[in-house]
Amino acid sequence: MLLILLPIIPLLGIFALRGTRGKSINIPFAVSSVTLILGQHLLRDVLGGNPLTYRLPVSGPFVPTFQADAVSAIFVLLAAFLWWVVSIYSPEYMKQEGGTRRFEICTLLTLAAVLGVFVAGDLFTLLLFFELMTVTSFFWVVHRWNEEAIRAGYFYLFFSIAGGLLLALGIVLIGTATSSLPAVGAGPVTPLDSQAFSWGVAAIVAGFGIKAGMAPLHLWLPHAHSVAPTPASALLSGLLIKVGAYGLIRIGELVGWGLEFGHAATWLGPALTLLGTCTMLVGVLAALLQSDAKRLLAYHSVSQMGYIILGLGVGLSLGKAGGLGLLGSIYHVVNHALFKAALFLGVGVIYIRTGETNLYNLGGLWRSFPVTAVLMFLAVLGITGAPGLNGYASKTLLHHAVSEAAQTGLPLMVWAERLFLVVGVGTAASFAKLFYLTFLGKPAEIEISDGRSQRFHVSMALLALVMVGIGLQPKLFLEALAVPAAKALGMETAAATIADLSFWNASDVMGMVITLGLGIAVCWIGLTTGAFHWTPPRWLTLEGLRQIVLLGLGAVIRKGEGYYRSAMAFFSNIGSAITSRLLSACQRLDHSRDGTIGDITLAGISADAAILLVVLAVLILLYAYIELDLPSLRLPVSLPTWLRIPFHR
Amino acid sequence: MTDLVLALLSGAVGGILIGLMPRAGNRLRNIVALVFSAAGTIFSWRVAGAVFAGHTIRISGEIAGLAWSLQPDPLGAIFGLIVSTLWLFAGVYSFGYMAGEHKQRTYYTYFLLAFSVTLGVAFSGNLLALYLFYELLTFVTYPLVIHERSSEAMKAGAKYIVYSLSGAGAILIAIIVVYSWTGNLDFAGGPLLAAGGLRPGLGWVLALFVAGFGVKAAIMPLHRWLPAAMCAPTPVSALLHAVAVVYSGVYGILRVVYSVFGHELMGQLHLSDILPWVASFTILVGVIIATQQDVLKRRLAYHTVSQLSYILLGAFTLHPWGLAGAICHMISYSTLKVTLFFAAGVIAKRTGKVRVSEMSGVGWQLPRTMAAFGVASLGMIGMLPLNTFWSKYYLMRGSVAKGKWQLALVLITSGLINAFCFIPTVVAAFAGERGQLSLEKGSETSLMLAPMLLLAGIALLIGLWPGLVWPGVEAVVDWFF
């Protein structure tokens, strides 16, 4: 019952919203508070014993089922917390942005959908909430309804729709391969048809990958996350892309966490590793080049999702020994949600006061925004992985996992480890750039509007608090939540892998510090040489890609259309020509059948009589010709039988 | 038995009654139309209920030296259910849409006659009866196509008649051949040709049947009458050219595949390997052409062409899942497409805008209409809360289970192109000026709005609870497999 309440309560919130029209009651806050409490209950229940399941009492091919294990509980709690924080933040922000009611409705609907995804008990229910989430969050993206927003919204929607369709395809293939659809949280399956299963898994990975911003499919993400109103961006980047990660974790469960290499889709681990590495790299490189704060953050979402995917990939590849990767990923999901939300909220504060998000137009703002600057600094430290904050913990775990994988000597893993470090440097560099250009540097000449900022600060501070808390006690969270989650997923060895792990060892801390230092150096080089102003070639951007695709498709379609039209025209021309010729011939014949033989003109009845006699003559001659057996006049044999006139002799 | 007769008669009687009341006012006429279409709906629901309860309802007799029979089986019952339910909705919508139009008497006369004839197609128990009603449908709907009496409408009508009659001719030849082989055209005793096994000419007969019914089912080279027929009033386009008439073609093909040939015999024909690809071609090309259309109704028409082949694709997979998908799609597509057309009709009626490129800002003027349109467009993509997901799911399931995974890719691709087809329309409708909320020609009237929103709601309900229609689908699948 608890499970089904989770998605329903936000829906009830919408009715409440109707009832409180015109009053300043923060319904989303109330709703997310309730869900937060429910989430806590859920977590307690789940950690206390078996996973919860619930089936709606309906018949038919689709029985919505709900389930929650530790993984679901973590995600539910995370979602509820982020919504709670953001709903503290958003009323003040949306007052300036406009369209508060629409935003609140979207927020509530999306919360419902997200919670639904996390507590879905079968793939259909999961898909249902996933699609709902796509639609409702689309309204976040196009909130402003201007050209840019609509374009970004299109990208978001079409990519998401494609994702949903791929999921559907994947479900079909897995359903075919396993005879009955596996439930979510039911552990690994042994498919009857491993090829179909593999393809199904691939389709589902691609589907969730689109949502998660996985490398070649990430293109929509920066656009969508940067045009949405900032609270929405925070949630999009903080949580909605984690739905993709959640899906990937669940798909990993189908394939089998902690299974040795006997499972059905052995390729999945290395593939995810590769994709994760690419995602990390692409995201961070693109982020370095951004001048817009929100876009920079959005690209970092891509990059950080890369970490998560990499962790999952490594975890899957290593089989039993992959506990670190899975734990790291789950951990990073939580951490990234926290600091990315904080970062977006911080940038939002700047934007709402200055109306500017271009980094090069900002500068020296620590004087005007001291509290924001401090909180932002904490978040930046978090994301760059500075020791003492939460990012350090999960990144260290992930790094351990990758190094362990690199021990196997596989080139893929070795390169993954090397690039992991490079990305760390890049992350540090780009955030150094962000923080330097915004808060430090020479003061920019921009107008700063007044307004109450307490709520902003409170919400960011809440996030920072948790971040610091985790950062100081990294193992606490890990053991309390992540390990049960991994266990629930079937990774029985999770607890053992971290038993002798200590976060505060010298090599890890030094590594991180060196990374940070290198990052600041790169940032300095980039800023002084102007390398950050390099614009990538058009074909690398989404617009360029879109243009290429549209040009290509357009050409194909236009060509096809041309062929189609000309074929149609050809046939209809031929048809009409034949018809008109035939009809006019008939008309002429009907009008007059006059004919001339020599100098005798046969007119009217004479011609008719002639026709009669000609027919007679033809009939007689036909016989005579057969009778005389003239070889040169023989009918060709290829005539159809009904035309051939064989005479009996 | 009585229900069957009454279901068939109520439309005809209503139509003739309206035809014989030249001086009746609009209100009276509407009441008569409503009463008779409601009666038809109720009776056909009762018939369907009886069929699903396992009763055999059969009226047969020998007329003109040939056996004729009416005997709805689950497939016919489902078709009857869809048709009769939607007829009621379209009727109510018509009251709103046609108010103030000319020639209402003619319109309602043929509207109700077509109801009867379509139910006849659904409930026919042998090929001859099916052929008779199929042919009659052409004539009964012709006056609706040329309702505008413009030269364009007349041309469209001529096209419609020529295409349909040629198709009917092909069917007649095929029926004759089947008759000469089996001496029996009844559907009740299992697939007609199954007992005879493979024999030469079977493929040709199938080709003739498919080409003949394919005219109304708008298989790609034979589809050209359908976009032309869009000059009819919107309720007609919505009901007849998106559902009833075109479904009669689809229904015919389903009948041919499962009741005349049977899935086992079909599986042995080479043609059955090609037919899914013919359907796929139509699916893709139809929807691509649809994206290129600017006039909304034409776009919807080409989209219809594409969607009908989904059903055919399901039928041609010859797999229980595929058939289930086809039946599901018959149900779900019809609800959504009618919604789309109703919305297009409201837009055209209230704003006078018929082109997609003119529609910016319409969403703010007609929010509920556009919302319904949006929901339906999402459904056309095959997104989950809508019922079309289930049909797509089972279609894909069927094709994958038959080893034709490429067909699943076709369906996915088509879903994506569908998104390109309608989403921009919806988004553009909300993109323009938000200021002018008032309309010169009045706003959404409840007579037009209610059927539309109700249908969208039904689509959502079925999407969330496919168990609602599943027994019917299962019954059909069990019947044929």
Add this chain to the structure above:
Amino acid sequence: MRILLDKLLVNYPYFAAMILFIIGAFTVMTRSNLFKKLIGINIMESAIFLMFIAAGNIRGGAVPILDEANPQAVYINPLPSALMLTGIVVSVSVTAFALALIIRLYQSYGTTDARRIAELRKR
């Protein structure tokens, strides 16, 4: 060639009929005067009559009046001649009817030339 000539000589009434038929047909076709057309028709019919009667003829046959004195006598077949009497009656009535029609046409158009009539009608 010889055989052909033989046949020609033996069957000369048929060839006469054929020639008559062709003459008649030619007249019908090429003459635009209605009367001449009618005459052509009559010639054709005569050709057919000739053929029919010739078919009943037997060389050296006697008149088909029963001669009890000579029971071995070969008689000409009288039936074709009798039938052709009927045929001639029919032909006469056709001719009469056609003449009546020609008169009506003449009254309406003032000419008995088919081509003129066609022109007049078109006008």
Add this chain to the structure above:
Amino acid sequence: MTTTIEAHLPVFVVIMPLFVAFILPTFARRIRLVEGLVTATTVLGFLGAGYLASLVLIRNGNPISYSLGGWPAPWGIQLSVGDLSCLFLLMVASVSLPVALFAADNMTHEVGGPQRATRFYVLYLLLGGAMAGMAVTSDLFNVFVLVEVATLSCCGLVSSSNQPRAAEAAFNYLILATLGSALILGGIGFLYMITGHLNMGFASQELNRVWQDYPHVVWMALSFLLVGFGVKSALFPLHVWLPDAHSAAPSPASAILSGLAVKGYAICLIKVLFNVFGIALIRDLSMHRILTLLGMIAIIAGSLFALTQDKLKRRLAFSTVAQVGYIFLGLGLANSMSLTGTLFHMASHAVIKSGLFLAAGAIIAATGKDRISEMAGVGKKMPITMAVFTICSVSLVGIPLFSGFIGKWNLLLGSLEAGNRLAQAVIILGSVLCAGYLFPIIRVAYFEPAPAADWQDPGLPQKTALILLAAWVMILGAVPGPFLELAKRAALDLLVVK
């Protein structure tokens, strides 16, 4: 008494109309009486034909033979009433009754004066008698005489309207028909030369015994007969007289000409082909292929010609050409199904085409317009006439449950049996084209705005006639029972190898 009537019934149905025709001119001044007599005659004929048909049906195919004047078969003239004869007799009777009814009301007006009307009726009854005679006779020369009587009556009917155009059409028709008659006579002559018999049964026996000695003559006979009957039954391309004649004639005359006359000649041809030559000889001489080919060409060409016509009656006349094609096609396919189809189609087409022509006549009489494009609004102003027209059109196109469908259905079955795919296609194409030339008329009449004119349905007798024909069409379509049975039996009978 009854037995006497029964015994002489075959000759009675032939003689009675001829006799009434003979005495009609004496009552020329009292047109009502004339009309009454004609109607009574047709009713009597109908009853007689019906009674004969029931007798034959009961006798299960054994024909009733009747020797004229008591002379036995090879010498005397023999009448034989079999299934085929009964079918045709019924057809003649069932069409001529409504046509007579229709004519009764407007003939005086249409041809100009009671005198002329009486002449019309004389010819009408002569034609009816000749048709009945063709149905029952089984003597070759008798066929020729009856053909001539019918031809002359037809020409007379065409020229009965008081227009120079009609006279011209009649003259042209006369020339061609006489040419045809001459050829028929020639053909009969050739047959006689080979067999020495004029009675069909005896001729057939003799012919099948000796034909291989005279293959040329047989072929000549066949050619002559085919062309002769072809020109009279308007087989394309010998149809050239038909459109003019049928469109110039008064409407009842057109109805009877298109509906019955061409069928009469076709029946004669069927008798000659199947009863004299026999199916074996036809096949040996490949005649059936030629007939099939001609039939197919006629269907397509006739329909195409019809499509181009704007004048209503001309269009209907060309439609007759196309439908005659069906008849010949069925003959050519020469199996029981196709012959059943042909015979049934003959009957149904007779009724349908009469209905169409009568409706057209009523429309033209009421509106004074003979062009299809001018007929907008006729459907509203003359609902019954147009309804009959529509029913007949739909039936001719071959919609199931109407009579045209059954004929085409059997023809299709026949072509299937003969393995002739092309024929199937042509039959269907013919149907589509038929819809193509008939439905536009209906469309214009119903769906185009009506001009403000005071047109209305014709008077009661004419309405009755129209409704009677429409009812016939429906009855033939829905319960063709006895008709179809007769046609089936006749077909089987024709195919018996003698």
